[in-house]
Amino acid sequence: MQCEPLQIDKHKKEMMAVQDSMDVLNGKWKISIISSICYYNKRRFSDILNDVAGISNKMLSKELKELEMNQLVKRTVLDTQPITVQYELTEHGLTLKTIINHLTDWGKEHRKKIIGE
Amino acid sequence: MQCEPLQIDKHKKEMMAVQDSMDVLNGKWKISIISSICYYNKRRFSDILNDVAGISNKMLSKELKELEMNQLVKRTVLDTQPITVQYELTEHGLTLKTIINHLTDWGKEHRKKIIGE
DNA sequence: CGGGATCCTTACTGATACTG
């Protein structure tokens, strides 16, 4: 394919940006975890554990830590007995909402297309 | 959080749909591969190998096969010497374009936010 | 050029048990 040099640069940058996104959202669970928190606004550890079918507490703990490091979720310890920990999306994390919504819609369509044919 | 039962059902379905999407798009490379094909419309094996920084031919081969199975990409063998294989998105694959674009934009923003601070 | 086959290493993941 023949492209203007400027076009090629543009595509390279776009590719890099996509990679950057995927570096943050990598792994089997991250998107699902974000979705869970996103759909409910605030969510406790054990709730997310239930929402995300199949995840282990170890994985959830690890993934949440990474998401927190990337400033996508905020962790709040509530002073209850026993202790409760609440997760919510940061402002930055909330900017993923559009993508989550699209993925939700796309997932439904895909299921129809592939599984339902 | 107190929710109407209907709300809970809705969230569960949304979570499932997200999972379905991620099942198809799993792995470190799929999104990047789709992006490469998407941005260039048509793309050869070795071109994608170059676009997606760090991927090995084995992985690319495997991932493309899976994407083909899920009817997201179409594989065309061109009768050149030596052989050329061209990949393009199917109609169904093209419905991911919106998500790719959002991920591109989000990646740029995220880089500013995290790396550039 | 576009892969497949092989070997090898590391990363991911799950199950279970345990702690504050």
Add this chain to the structure above:
DNA sequence: CAGTATCAGTAAGGATCCCG
């Protein structure tokens, strides 16, 4: 409840060589 620690299996990924 919200994790951590340990162990152990599986899968992902890379490097290299090979073939039509």
